Amino acid sequence: MMLRAFRPAIALVIVLTALPLAVASQETPRGVRIGLSYGAGVKPGVIVMPVEATRGDSVRAIVQRDLDYGDRVTVIALDSAALRGLTPAAGRRFNYQLFSRLGAAAIVRIVPTAGGYRAEVHDVTVRRVLRADTFAVAAARPSGEWRMEIHGMADEMERWITGVKGMARSRVLFVRGSDVWMVDSDGANQRQITRGALTLSPAWHPNGRMIAYSRYGSAGTRIELHDLETGSRRIVRATPEGLNITPAFSPDGQHLVWATNREGGTEIVAASLANLASVRRVTVGRGTDNTSPSFSPDGRKIAFMSGRAGQPEVYISDSDGTNVQLLTEFTFGGTSYRASPAWSPDGRLIAYQATAGGFQIMLLNLRDRSVKQLTSTGVNEDPSWAPDGRHLVFTSSRSGVQQLWVIDSESGRLRQLTHAAGARLADWSPYLAPTLSTEQHVTNTPD
Secondary structure, eight states: OGGGGOOOOOEEOOOSSOOOGGGTTSOOOTTOOOOEEOOTTOOOEEEEOOOOOOSSSOHHHHHHHHHHHTTSSEEOOOOHHHHHTTSOOTTOOOOHHHHHHTTOSEEEEEEEETTEEEEEEEETTTTEEEEEEEEEOOSOTTSHHHHHHHHHHHHHHHHHHHSSOOSOSOEEEEEETTEEEEEETTSOSOEEOEEESOEEEEEEOTTSSEEEEEEEETTEEEEEEEETTTOOEEEEOSSOSBOEEEEEEOTTSSEEEEEEEETTEEEEEEEETTEEEEEEESSOOTTSBEEEEEEOTTSSEEEEEEOTTSSOEEEEEETTSOSOEEOSOOOTTOOOOEEEEEEOTTSSEEEEEEESSSEEEEEEETTTOOEEEOOOSSOEEEEEEOTTSSEEEEEEOTTSSOEEEEEETTTOOEEEOOOSTTEEEEEEOOOOOTTOOOTTOOEEEOO
8 A cells, every 4th residue: 555655753852841731732832842753855644634514615625735735744635434434532532553554644633613623733653632722713704814714724733743834824916917916825715906007016015914016007107005904005106107116025014125217227216114205226227227126034135136237137235235246147248037036035045037948937045056947847937935935936838828836946846826817927925914804905096
């Protein structure tokens, strides 16, 4: 039986102090790490037990999909009817020996409660509950916010099992046609955010409740701030109409940077959200293009694209524009094109697009400047990091039309996120708070 080949040695890891079973439903004590211990390169097998009989996308299906898409565990999908027969009665224990033979290192059990769900993760090897907690779910089923609550529960269970939080409780902004759209991290709950004037380059604020984008009007483009909870909008009037593109927020949420046309080129400028009427120059255009700023996680540096060397390359500088360094390898007289940098949430990597038999997604390691090519099929552009710092969303033509795809930067595993033609210019959100509500606000953007 193939599943029997996957039987890693599993042990409950307790660092510095022991954890009594009674503490399992509480917050993890200081100095204690809860998780499964398994060999390097091995993904623990996880079985998610049936939760409830329901039509549509069930709790179990969402949790299984989230754990699978996290790429840190192997989800063992078994028949629900058979698993119901293996569910112990109240006060009884799982048959851990049987689940071990099925290849499981962990069992996920979720039980509906009056105000949400109680989730348990069982360590199959040590035959006990690894962690349990109750999750309040206030949103009505099957709303988008209800789904977000289930995603959040799955993210926490992934952290219990692997030590790393999942990325399911997040969303992706993108452009289709002339409008900004949004989709959940698993490809569900897709909806339109703007309608009317052409909007491009959407970007998330770190609080997950506001976005920025470039909006076309009769005299050019302007940067616009859009509150997702109320639908209200603010136009950034710090620069004259003309070309204003590729906005990005600082990690502390206090500043906005974007590219604007000046002196025969484009340069990056910055403004405080508290005073959007005043800007400061970050880069100098002088006949060259400087666009697509991306902050380092600590906010001290930015990566950006510049054509100052005669062809588009990726540069980094301090956030005030000083200490500019060429990041990508420049070849004099070459025809390379490197653009759309995206700084990883852990600060170690910068993803970007580069010509390599058509545009492909590259990863540059800031420690040793080594480069890894992530894609090779079709035209692939505009990468954006998931909040887990492992996955990227990007635009690809590999299906024959532009769609959004997600890639695991470690294994190279791909999945298609959108399925209607013309999706592009994606930006992945931070982890989203429970209060975010965006479904009722579709904003018209007249000229």
